[in-house]
Amino acid sequence: MNTDGLMEMSFYSATARRRASQLVDPGTFSELLAPNDRLVSPHLPELGEAVSFDDGVVTGVGRIGARPVFLISQEGRFIGGAVGEIHGAKMVGIFRLALQAYETILDREGRVPEERRPAILISFDTGGVRLHEANAGLLAHAEIMDMIQETKGKIPVISLIGSKVGCFGGMGFVAAATDVIVMSSLGRLGLTGPEVIEQEIGKEEFDASDKSLISRTTGGRHRYIMQDCNVLVDDTIRAFRRAVEEILALPYEEICHYRRIGTYPLVQEQMALVQQAAELMPGDSMDVWRCYGNDEPELLPEWELSEFLCAVRRRPKEVP
C-alpha cells in the first residue's frame, strides 16, 4: 500500500476512518469500538433510519513520536455526522481515556514529560445534534464541554476542520472551546448553519444557496482572518498532519496561547470584538476584512493559499 499517495489525498473527501488512521504515525492507529463491535444505535431503527457499525464516528488511539494521540473523526456522510447517543458517548469516552492516560503518567512519574503528554485530535464533519435521538445528542454535547474544561492545564485538544459538512450546531462551540483550530480553505465553522438562518430570519439576511457567501462567512479563510482558526492549511491529509506535528512540538504552555476563549482576559478580548461588530454592523465579511487593512477584500478568496497567507492582514490580537 502506498502511504505517501494516500497522504496527498484530499482531506475534504477522505472518509473519517482514513483521516483518523493517517493523522498519526503509520501503523500505530488502533480503533476503539471498531465496526466489528457492531454497536449500532438502538434509536434509529425505531424511526426506520439506516444504522452504521460506527454510528458515524471513528474513535481510537495512535502515536506521534512517543506521544499517545487520542482521535475522534466524524463521518459526515452518515446522517450528516450528527451526534446521537452512541456517537456522543464515543466522543466522551475518548476524552475520558486521554485524561486517564495523563493521570496514569503523572502518577507513575510525578510529572508528564512534554514529548509524552497525551493529546486529543478531533476531525469534525457534523451539523451537531442528531434529531432522531436529539435529547441524548444534546446531553452528550454538555458532557463534551465539561470534558474540554477538564482537559485545561492537562492535555491539548486540537480541532481539524476541512470536511464536507463542516462543523456547525453544538459542535461549532465544542470546536471553539478547544485549544487549537486547524482548517483548510474548504473548512466551514459556525453555530447556526446557513439554511437555518435563512429559515429563521429570511433570505434577505442569508441566502443559503450562495456558496461564496457561505464561504466568506464561515470558511477557513474568514476564520483565519478573525483569529478563530490558528493554522490554515492546504486540503491534503499531509498538510493537516504536518500542522498537528508542528503544534504538538511546542511546549503545552505555548499551545494554550492559541485559545480564543476559556479565560477571563480572552472573554474580554472577544467582548471588544463584539463592540466592534455593533459599531461596524458589517453586511458582509468583506467589510470586516477591509477594516483589518485588506484593501481589496474581494480578492482574498481567489488567491492561492500561499499568496493568501503572505498577504492577508488578520485581526490584531490583544491577549498574547
Added chain:
Amino acid sequence: MEQMIGRGREAITMIVDPDSFQENQVGGVSFPADYGPGAVVGTAALEQQPITILAIDAQAVNPRFPVVYFGIIGMEEAYKMACAVYETIQADRQKPVSEKRPLLLIVDTPGNAPGKVEEIYGMNKATGAYQLALAEARKCGHAVIAMVIGRAISGGFLCHGLQADHILALPKAYGTMIHVMPLTSISRITKIDVEQLEVLSQENPVFAAGVDFFYQLGGVEEIVPDPGRMRERITAHIAEVKALKSEGSFDRSGPWSRGELGAVRGGRRTRKAVLAQMESEFSAIADKYIK
C-alpha cells in the same frame, strides 16, 4: 395554572431574599445597564448568603443586535454572563469550597442568536465561552444550579443550563418546554407522522419533547411541583451540591453525573455500555501507547 414563561425577572424576586437583588453588580464589576439586556446578572442573597444570579429577560430587546429578543441569547448576553461567572470565581478565589457562593441560572430561552453578524464574529465562541466559564466555576467548587421556568431549547439550553451541577424544572403544566425541536419539526425532517412519533416517544424518551422525558434521560435532576416551591428546592439543592463538593465528590453532579443518572432512570442505557467497552478495549492495548 399561571405560566412563568417570559417572567425571568419575577422569578428572581420569588426566589431570593426580599429586596436583596443588586442587578449588574458581581464581584468587582458593575455592568453598564444597557449591555446585553437579554441577560440579567447580579448578586442577591439567599438565606442571607450571597448568590450570583444569571437570568434571561425575555421582554428585553437588544438595540444593537436585532435578532436578540424574546429570550434569545446573543453575543453580548453570553459574554456578559461569562464575565459574571469569572467575577464570581475571582471574588471567592481564596475561600474554601464550603464558603464559595452558588450561581443560580434562571432558564427561559429559545436559543442562541441566529444571524449573519453573529456568524461573522462567532456566536459559537460566545456560547462556548459562557459554558467553559460555568464548567470552571463548577470544578473550582461553586454550586451551580439551573432552574428551568420556561423554555430550555436546544443550543439555548446547552448555553444556559446544561453546565449546571443540578437542573430543576417546573412541570409541563406551567408551560415549561425542554426540547431540541418540537415533534412537528422532527416529523417534517424524518418524514414520520407526528401521531406515530407521539406513540414512539411513549416508549423511548430520546427524541421526544418535554420535561418528563428529560427527567427520564437524567437531563433534569428534579421537577419542582410549583413556582412557590422554587426557593425552598433551590436552597436544598445548593446544600446538597455543597456537601458533595466539600467531601471532594466533584463527579457526582454536573453533566457527567447526569449521564450516569440517565442510565439509572433507564432513559439512556447505551451510553454506559459504550464507555465501558471503550475502557476495556483500551486497557488491553494501553501499554503500547503509555510507556
Added chain:
Amino acid sequence: MALNHLEFSYDGVAGASIPADWSHSGVVGSGDMEVLLTRKAQGGKVVVKVCTPVCGFDQVWDKVLAHFVAESGCGDLVIEINDNNATPFIVSLRLQQALSEARGGDLQ
C-alpha cells in the same frame, strides 16, 4: 416501524476467505452502504446479513448477492451489510471493493 433484516446463504469456495479475522469498508451514506466481512470456516459457505430501511426487494438482493459470490469465488465468509438505499450497481461495486480491500488491494 423498524429496519428490515434479511439473511441469505450461498455455496462459496472452501478456504477462499480473507486474510484477517475481519475487514470493514464503506460508509452508510445516502444511497450507499457499509460492508463488514468476517472470516469463518463453514465449508465454503457465504452467509450474508443485510440491514436496510427498504422493504420488498428481497429477490433483488438475492440475485445481486448470488452473482457476487459466484463471480468473486469467495467462501468461508460472513458478510454483514448496513444499507441506506444503495442501488444494485452500488451494492455490487461495494462488495467487490470490500473484498479487494480485505485482501490487501488498493485502498481506493
